[in-house]
Amino acid sequence: MAQLSLSGKVIDTQTGTTLPGATISLNNEVFITTNAQGAYQFRNIRPGNYTLKVSYIGYKQLLQTVAVNGNTSQDLKLTSGNTMTEEVTVSSTRASDKSPTAFTNLNKKDIEKNNSGRGFEFLLEQTPSTVVSSNAGAGVGYTSVRIRGSDGTRTNVTINGIPMNDAESQGSFMVNLPDFASSIDNIQVQRGVGTSTNGAGAFGASINIQTTTRRDSAYAELNNSAGSYGTIKNTVSIGTGLLGGHFTVDGRLSRINSDGYIDRAFSKMKSYFLSGAYYGQKDVLRVNVFSGDQQTYQAWNGVPEEEVRKGNYRYNELGYMEKAKDYYDNQTDNYIQNYYQLLYNRQLTDKLSFSGALHYTKGAGYYEEFKNNEPFTKYGITPVVIGGVTVANTDLVRRLWLDNHFYGLTYNLDYNPSTKLNLKLGGGYNEYKGDHFSNIRWTQQSTTIFPNHEYSRDHAKKTDFNTFLRAEFHPAENILIYGDAQYRRINYSFLGFDRNLNNIQQAVNLNFFNPKAGITVSLNSNSDVYASVAVANREPNRNDFTNSSPDSRPKSERLTDFELGYRYNQTNFSASINGYYMKYKNQLVLTGALNDVGSSIRTNIDDSYRAGLEGNARIRVAKPLTWLINATVSANKVKGFRQFLYNYDTDALEMTQYGTTNIAYSPSLIAGSTLSWAAIKNGEIALIGKYVGRQYLDNTSTKSRSLDDYLITDVRLNYNFAFKGVKNVGVGLLVNNVFSKRYWSDGATYPGISGGVVENYNYFFPQAPINFLASLNVKF
The missing domain is CATH 2.60.40.1120 (Carboxypeptidase-like, regulatory domain)
Structure with missing residues (x-):
């Protein structure tokens, strides 16, 4: 044709x-x-x-x-x-369609199609250079994402331009916002440094989320999913539509429960989202209030390799009580987080617009755990004498608490003096205050302490100011010259070690300058070629600082990111190819080990890099058949890595010097494919594939400390119909891992020397064999 x-x-x-x-x-x-x-x-x-x-x-x-x-x-x-739209809400932190950087946009239709109840990160699984994992193995509860080999602590996340990353750990925990996808309008994923944004700098990617926007018609929706391992999701959404030509109110209430694939790795989660907006001729005012409440049984250690080799893929060692030969039933993580956002957009003149936000986030929660045979002195307890015998150890139950406040403002001025020039001045100021404290709930042995004995407390404060100026200039109709400069200042006060390894309050002040520049040339109306260079600096996180003394503080990281790409876009075929070289100075790389709450332990590396080639395409093979494909080939290297291993024979650390090795958790090949066939009107069948190459668990390129490559296949079926009184009924079925591939998407390692040889103590996170989620969605 x-x-x-x-x-x-x-x-x-x-x-x-x-x-x-x-x-x-x-x-x-x-x-x-x-x-x-x-x-x-x-x-x-x-x-x-x-x-x-x-x-x-x-x-x-x-x-x-x-x-x-x-x-x-x-x-x-x-x-x-007579009413304004909301495009400017997130425009300051987003790449435009001509920006000289690599990005992927997901619209509401994309999100709804894949929102079956699994964690937020699974919405991103088919974007380039992405690896997703689930602690519980069934996609519900604690889930995580790595983009270009960089984990969540190095991925900047914003919601309506407001930082979401925790100010101390730098991670973003979407488990605290269950079913948040049901209140999202669109997402942009930028890979590499990207554009200047608010919050911690992007060292692998940034994820920019915009929540519910204006819907002119009233609506009510019931969205339900149920499937394997006791997974069930119920969501109710309502909206008034545009009232009096100016007002809207939208709301959502959700709950998600799952038993998890891993033993006892259940999740009990609930959330709500409430939004009200006023639309004027030249301004928009929106208030968002949303919250998430989650309880998850701990599964953050993974499964020991020896249990995996015996076929005990669902084994969970956490909570084991040695004397009772049973498991503690409240070995859980409990957290609630409340968000408040006030967003304002104003068209000041025909050439100048403003967007700003005030925000406050309140988080509080704890994890509870059973500990076997703990020494009294570790908790500041005096040993007791019972029957003439001094008792110095006891089984106990403890809670480790976090109570924090995060608040601030963001702003953006967008100025278009002519069709050739666009200027954006933006930034934000944020403060974080957090209390970390721990108490003992129960002890087996009699002690001198009162109930809920508090044995530690740490108060932390962090301030973060940033401002940036961005310019896009068109010297000719087909040429865009891009410039972006950001200044960021951080002050962080925390409890760390002094030179005698005693706890003292410390403080650091850091100043960063992050410039970016690029050019895009439009070859015609359908294709662009672009190139850019961007610099990002980033501070260490809480664990890096608190585990150090003033003499051994971790260094800040510096990244120089070079990007070169080509984009082609038309109705039946669109494609892009992007090459990148990310040069790091003092990169904080993962050692492969985890601390007592499943967070990764890191170390500074003087010289390292990531280099790769990303490609993706959308092909309309025929009118009912569409194929989305992406692939990334990369080299991720550490130069001169040194590893210290504990020698159990000599009770000392031994150092091994390596040459150039692979960076941990950075597969050299990642690919995704979605082949969708609109077999009948309003119906679709999709065959979804994901391949992830070998991932090393530390930076030594040791095969015995690695995750095997894997290829998994899912099938998604959707059918929509309507009848009188009902706008739409959507029926869906997602069958995950249809060939029951045994694979582990994540892991950890703790190698040591025993008997003169290196022994590997590996942990894996097995993912579930074939499982399903069926959904029924009704819109009125």
Whole structure:
């Protein structure tokens, strides 16, 4: 069939002027923006009827159906609205479609299709360079993501431009926001340093989330999922639509329960999301209040290798009581987090807009654990004499608490003095205050302590200020020159060790300058080539600092990221290829070991790098058949790595010097594939594949301390229909790991020397064999 084009301009109905930078979608699948002259063009499309959706700040959204029977020209006319839209809420922290960086956008349709009840990170599994894992093995509870080999502590996450990463650990724990995907409108994943953003710097990727935006019609939705290992999700969502032409209210209530694949690794989670907005002609005011409450049985150690080799894939050692020969039933993690956001957007003039936010997050919780035969002195308890015998050890139950406050503001000014220049001035100021304290709930032996004896307390405070200026300049219609400079200042006060290994309060002050520059050249209306270089600096996290003394403090990291890529976009075929070289100075790499709460232990490496080639494509093979594919080939290397192993024979540490080795948890090949077939009207079958190459558990490239490569296949079925009184009924089935592949997506290692040889103490996180989630979603 003939390959045709659809082109035209986006025009202000009243003035007749063109509107550069308007967003246009074709059947909600292909997205482009108008150029400096307000023109657009879709190439290589087939004859048929197409729905165009046009959005532009300060104008009413336009939906228009266009019949394409030959090369078609169609101007699109927008009317100035009495209400403003919300595109500017996250624009300051996002890449535009012409930005010289690698990114992937996920719209609401993409999110809904994959929102079956598993953790948020699984929404990202089919984006390039991504590896996802689940502690409990069934996708519910604690889940994690690595992008370009970088874990969650090195991935910047923002919600409506507001930092989400914990100020101390630097991780983002989506388990604390169960079913958050049901309140998300869109996501942008940037790989590498990306654009300047708020919060901790991106050292592998950034994930930018925008929550619920305006919906003009009232609605009610019931979304339910149920499946293997006792997994069940229930969600109720309601919204008023646009009231009086200016107001909206949206709400959601969710609960998710799962037994988990790993023994006792249950999850009990609930959450809510409430949002109210006012839309004026030149401003938008939105208030978001949302919360998550989770209880999960601890599964963060993984399964010992010897149990895996015996086929005990579901074994969980945590909570074992040696005397009772049983497991403690409350070996759990418990946490509640409440978020409050006030977002304001204002069109100050036709060339200048403002967006700002005030935010406050309150988190509190603890994990409870049974400890066998603990020494009294470890908890500040005086040994007791019982029957003439001094008792110095006891079994006990303890709780380790965290109570924190995080608050601040973000701001952004967007200035467009001409069609050739766009300037953004943004940044934020945030404060964190956190109390870490621990108490004893129960002891087997009689002691001198009262109930809930507190044996430690640590108060931490962190302030984080950043400001950035970004410019996009078009010296010619097809050329974009990009510049971005950020200044960031951090002050962190914490309890650490002095030179005599006594606990004392310490403080560090850090100043970072993070410049970025790039260029994009449009070869035609469908293809771009780009290049960029970006610098990022990043502070160590809480564990890095608190495990050090003033003489051995960890160093800040520095990353220089070089990117070179090509993008091609049209209706039936779109593709991109991106090469990157990420050069690190003093990178804090994972040693492979975990601390007592499952967090990774890290060490500074003077010289290391990541280099790779990312490719992805969307191919409309035929009208009902679409293929999405991506692959990353990379080299991730540490130069001159030194490892210290404990020698059980000599009770001393021994050092081994290595040459150039592979960075831990950084597979050299990652690939994904989604082949979807619209077999019948309103129905779809998708075959989903994921391949992850070998992952080393430490930085020595030792095969016996690694995870085998794996290839897994899922099948997703969706069917939608409607009847009188019901807008839509969606029925879905997700079958995970259809071939029951035995694989471990994550792990840890604690090698040591015994009997003169190195012995590996490996732990793996086995993922479930074939399992399913069925869903029923009803919209009114």
